[in-house]
Amino acid sequence: MSPRDKILQAIRQNKPALTALPAIPTSNTFADQVVERFTEILTTIGGQVVSVPDMNGVAEYIRSHYPAHRVITTFPELAEVAEVHWEDTSPHELADVEFAVLNVHFGVAENGAVWITDPLMMHRASPFICQHLGVVLSAGQIVPTMHEAYARIGSADYGFGLFIAGPSKTADIEQSLVLGAHGPKTMTVFLVD
Amino acid sequence: MNHPQRAEVFNRDEDRVDWHDKTLWWVRQKRDMAAHKLPEWEALREAASQIKHNVLSNLDEYLVQFEAHAQQNGVTVHWAADATEHNQIVHRILVENQVTQMVKSKSMLTEECHLNEYLERNGIEVIDTDLGERVVQLAGEPPSHIVMPCIHKKKEEIGEIFHHHMGTEAGLSDPQILTGLARTDLRQRFLTRRVALTGVNFAIAETGEFVVCTNEGNADMGAHLADVHIACMGMEKIIPKREHLGVFTRLLARSATGQPSTTYTSHFKKPRNGQQMHLVIVDNGRTVQLGREDFRNSLKCIRCAACMNTCPVYRRSGGHSYHTAIAGPIGSILAPNLNMADYADLPFASTLCGSCSNVCPVKIDIHQQLYKWRQVLVQQGHVSASKAAGMQAMSTVLSNRRVFAVAGSAGRTLMRWFPGIVSNSLNPWYKQREMPEPPKESFREWYEKNR
Structure with a gap:
């Protein structure tokens, strides 16, 4: 008998009687003031929110903060200040990217996370390999909790989906928090009204 | 080396133990603050x-x-x-x-x-x-x-x-x-x-x-x-x-x-x-654990480590004293399933205070499983003769009112007259602690007088 069949047979012999799935609890804790809560929590976990009127505000930010660095983006309208044609490079060639600006689907108020899937990343490595990460989020696209987040994702198809909550971090050395473990050292959410 | 022996090694560096204890307790407090929101x-x-x-x-x-x-x-x-x-x-x-x-x-x-x-x-x-x-x-x-x-x-x-x-x-x-x-x-x-x-x-x-x-x-x-x-x-x-x-x-x-x-x-x-x-x-070994009614809930674990951070024994004995990949309370109920002889010491590395069960996000009855593993391990002959004899003696004393009263009285008297009987390095309870003053009378004696 194959290991697979051996394991399945052992489970059938040993499993308890079938029990029903419970209802998923609901929450109103984060239902109001989602933008304020999102901003507050993202700031607490080491990220920052920059409110911009439109994509020109993002371009302005790039010009002032990353004037002489490699910046990549998936937004064609940022072509003047960032590389927009990097889909055919290998992900390894992104190792020297200083700042990446990506689009995201929505944000989550309770934990400051944003949801992004692989078409928006161009390369799956892009949100991780850059030194600093920026994402563009519409203020109207923030849900209260992870329950609403998964309801919104529904049965969407993707190859890779990701919640990002702030910059990469570690506290492995004596519980001292250090931002920038292996991924980005900072995370900026450009909030568009 | 078993858990108590390894814990003794960890406890040689008192400053480190204190730091370890406080740091993990702080993580437990952070968990509480997040949960209470x-x-x-x-x-x-x-x-x-x-x-x-x-x-x-x-x-x-x-x-x-x-x-x-x-x-x-x-x-x-x-x-x-x-x-x-x-x-x-x-x-x-x-x-x-x-x-x-x-x-x-x-x-x-x-x-x-x-x-x-x-x-x-x-x-x-x-x-x-x-x-x-x-x-x-x-x-x-x-x-x-x-x-x-x-x-x-x-x-x-x-x-x-x-x-x-x-x-x-x-x-x-x-x-x-x-x-x-x-x-x-x-x-x-x-x-x-x-x-x-x-x-x-x-x-x-x-x-x-x-x-x-x-x-x-x-x-x-x-x-x-x-x-x-x-x-x-x-x-x-x-x-x-x-x-x-x-x-x-x-x-x-x-x-x-x-x-x-x-x-x-x-x-x-x-x-x-x-x-x-x-x-x-x-x-x-997971299918075997699934078949053990008393222990199958341990398979619900999502590996958050809340039970370790809250455990008074883990915090003061360090993860390596558990000599298994997953330390702490959850590790102590998972490991005996893999090998009872090798991990028979682990379910005893607990005060059974129940804090682990209280913080577990998937509500595993960890401390009850620790208690149940002790019974399985004793019944199957995986604990030392001296521990088994000690537990037998304890059982005799605790199940007989008169024997309990005599033993308590004798113990208090001996501790008062000859403190060296308990306050010596042969008594594991004396390690890293002072023994308490023996009370003059038991609660029962006090109650007889004052009720």
């Missing part, structure tokens, strides 16, 4: 526990569903009955791809299976990429905590380890600088390794995707830069539907570190173009 916290724990119960009661069906969906997504699914089969499968994938170097992110399953040692014996170099795991790997030690693998190390020691193994400047101890050095060193490994292995936090039967949660981003740096991604999971990691992730992602990081979420919650569904994605489903 959610009025629905208890409802979430109950729902998580019931979802996991449903999983255990239908595990075969969910695994078959998961496998079919994962295969449709282009993932190669492997099954391993035990640790040896698991290690052989991983090795075979490496050989087939003619690779001798691999990066690995945190996976307690691979610690349980001793994968690193197996691969190294077969000429494969494995680099652990979680910062804490890298530190203990360089030190030649196993992790002492499942979330904070090098919590037993001081920053000066880590500076010394980096100096010795990575050639960094001597005498460094700033966590920011040390983390930066590891970042630079490991980035080169991520960019040059063709195979990356990760663990799995949740596998969704409905969609065939699996979810990996990290703060550092090391699992993703490995997986998205490698040609081959191998993910290894214990078979109990299954959850039925994607919507159930809402419950578990809300509980996991809050229970572990008090964060509202891990930085990254990565949903791997399909390999990227040109990439191979392998998933290894491992039993290694």
